[in-house]
Amino acid sequence: PLPPRRQGECLAEWSVTMNRILVTGGAGFLGSNLCARLLQNPENQVTVLDNLFTGRKSNIEPFLQNPRFRFIEGDVKQWQDIPCDQIYNAACPASPPAYQKSPTDTTKTCIFGVLNMLELAKKYNATLLQFSTSEVYGDPEVHPQVETYRGCVNPIGIRSCYDEGKRCAEALCFDYHREFGVKIKVIRIFNTYGPNMDPEDGRVVSNFIMQALRGQDLTVYGDGTQTRSFQYVDDLIEGIVRMMNDSRPDFLGPVNLGNPGEFTMLELAQKVLQHTGSQSKLVFKPLPGDDPTRRRADITVAKRELNGWEPRIALDEGLEKSIAYFRTLV
Numbered sequence: 001p002l003p004p005r006r007q008g009e010c011l012a013e014w015s016v017t018m019n020r021i022l023v024t025g026g027a028g029f030l031g032s033n034l035c036a037r038l039l040q041n042p043e044n045q046v047t048v049l050d051n052l053f054t055g056r057k058s059n060i061e062p063f064l065q066n067p068r069f070r071f072i073e074g075d076v077k078q079w080q081d082i083p084c085d086q087i088y089n090a091a092c093p094a095s096p097p098a099y100q101k102s103p104t105d106t107t108k109t110c111i112f113g114v115l116n117m118l119e120l121a122k123k124y125n126a127t128l129l130q131f132s133t134s135e136v137y138g139d140p141e142v143h144p145q146v147e148t149y150r151g152c153v154n155p156i157g158i159r160s161c162y163d164e165g166k167r168c169a170e171a172l173c174f175d176y177h178r179e180f181g182v183k184i185k186v187i188r189i190f191n192t193y194g195p196n197m198d199p200e201d202g203r204v205v206s207n208f209i210m211q212a213l214r215g216q217d218l219t220v221y222g223d224g225t226q227t228r229s230f231q232y233v234d235d236l237i238e239g240i241v242r243m244m245n246d247s248r249p250d251f252l253g254p255v256n257l258g259n260p261g262e263f264t265m266l267e268l269a270q271k272v273l274q275h276t277g278s279q280s281k282l283v284f285k286p287l288p289g290d291d292p293t294r295r296r297a298d299i300t301v302a303k304r305e306l307n308g309w310e311p312r313i314a315l316d317e318g319l320e321k322s323i324a325y326f327r328t329l330v
């Protein structure tokens with residue numbers, strides 16, 4: 001059953017001439033980068049809803065004095081009545097160690113979170129942009145991954161709380177659209193890195209860079225031949241904003257947003273060592289269960305539907321920018 005609908009106080013309307021935007025998970029890595037971009041437009045008012053489970057107050061600190069920004073510390077799993085025109089639903093722990101820490105809560109966040117946001121979109125005739133993931137493809141047999149590929153996900157594995165949660169969230173988006181006419185947009189985000197990543201969240205880019213900067217061994221899981229395509233966060237944000245504002249109203253997605261460059265974890269480790277100038281060594285650790293062996297975004301649809309969108313920042317340049325951010329944290 002759904003959690004009880006708390007009759008939350010309806011937040012005061014902001015000026016209706018402004019674009020009222022709700023970003024769930026806005027204190028997280030992607031959410032906070034999105035807020036920075038949205039606030040550049042003086043017609044946007046941005047409300048962040050975040051329970052700070054993995055999001056960090058420091059990520060939104062720069063916006064707190066902005067009169068067009070407000071922060072609500074709250075949980076997307078609970079009903080919140082927030083008048084809005086656009087919703088970006090980014091709330092969910094996203095790194096494997098984080099989402100596996102409380103797996104049932106991860107699934108609930110995916111499902112109850114998107115249900116609450118779809119109800120909100122229905123109530124205010126707002127557009128909901130759902131942050132989905134390349135994880136819906138699981139350990140893919142089709143390479144590179146196209147949106148029409150239906151995936152190879154283990155429904156009972158340690159990643160399924162996130163993978164199946166996000167898959168069901170996509171299903172709910174499309175059913176709300178078909179059944180109630182709710183305006184939806186669905187993006188599938190491939191591995192993304194850059195400033196505002198939590199240095200301790202256990203992802204490969206943050207782990208390798210922090211380890212290199214601290215002079216610790218770089219932890220390669222498995223033999224390091226598994227691949228990912230790594231996208232710099234600014235490229236993703238550009239794609240997200242285009243999907244919300246510039247795509248055809250009847251283009252709902254899902255659309256892949258990722259960098260088609262494909263690298264093994266060994267190649268990534270070498271690049272991190274090169275760009276940090278670190279003397280660290282590699283140390284090999286067991287491969288976690290159900291870790292996808294390869295992943296690469298096919299972005300044909302994104303290019304076609306999002307005005308020729310494609311990533312502009314190559315891995316070497318993005319790593320330089322990211323290392324500058326992580327250096328401030330060491």
Ligand code: UDP
Pocket residue numbers: 095096191202203204205207208219220221222226228265287288291292
């Ligand atoms: N990985 C690694 N060392 C680390 C953290 C991750 O070799 O310290 C590997 C992990 O096993 C996976 C890849 O890097 O194959 C990407 O992991 P990440 O958690 O960043 O993202 P995801 O697996 O969700 O794509």
